[in-house]
């Protein structure tokens with residue numbers, strides 16, 4: 001399901017009720033609660049990965065940008081999004097902005113919305129703007145199915161997504177202590193499936209996996225603990241995640257699929273103004289990300305907090321090739337690592353990277369050098 005480019009479960013779900021709608025959205029973050037409350041399914045579109053050969057998509061873009069927009073265009077041209085009613089393009093970079101324009105030109109869906117996230121974090125300015133943006137999305141869906149989003153419906157949906165984030169966090173917390181119980185690649189698949197199925201079903205799957213790894217399974221191995229950062233939009237191929245493990249690392253924190261775990265904590269479920277609650281959560285509870293302006297709470301300080309919290313031995317900066325938001329941040333974050341004596345390496349990938357040998361050698365050397373010669377990065381030394 002995690003890599004189903006035909007979106008089988010989503011289509012099947014929609015076919016069971018004439019008022020249901022499918023709304024595709026790109027990374028990084030979109031508050032899926034609002035679509036759920038409007039009898040819709042927000043479907044995360046993460047590109048074709050290494051499962052789709054790009055032929056036509058390359059013709060739409062210059063060579064010096066990332067890969068994900070090419071594969072999304074290829075998916076659109078090959079009719080993978082048939083049955084989708086609308087598309088949301090959250091603002092993060094010019095590539096996504098241009099992709100939204102291309103979807104409009106191609107006539108994909110019944111609406112295409114470029115969702116401009118505020119970078120002003122004062123409620124009466126950025127908050128008012130963002131809330132208005134969310135209402136615009138709801139208005140578009142209402143035009144399609146006539147379902148009125150009441151306060152009760154929205155609060156119910158918020159509760160389901162609170163639970164979803166809570167379960168994902170539980171998986172990360174258990175894995176932090178016992179990383180051998182669930183591989184990073186398996187965790188990735190389990191979480192990624194949440195992009196393309198109803199949240200109720202994803203919550204059931206997550207609950208089962210939480211229960212499973214609550215018990216002792218597998219054997220600890222002599223690996224270093226790493227944090228992977230930079231992969232919040234175009235996703236690394238699953239083979240690359242496996243390669244990091246094979247090279248001697250337990251991934252105990254990452255920003256893969258960041259949108260699914262975006263809000264740090266719960267959104268209020270008792271609010272008389274649930275859209276306001278969702279807005280405030282974005283303003284006050286967004287994570288460390290290149291797509292968020294960090295007023296008074298710098299990314300480098302947040303990274304160090306995360307390193308301390310997850311007790312990592314080293315950081316892997318892994319960004320998609322030509323990803324401006326990630327690559328502009330990395331020098332700042334790497335300087336902080338240098339200043340704090342935190343070990344790191346850095347490489348780039350593409351969603352369809354097929355050869356991992358060089359990365360395996362690089363990560364393996366990194367892991368060996370920490371295991372053999374380094375003092376552990378102790379929380380106190382940060």
Ligand code: SF4
Pocket residue numbers: 066067068069092093094095096233234320322323324325326
């Ligand atoms: S990978 Fe980076 S540059 Fe490409 S669309 Fe995503 S955020 Fe933009």
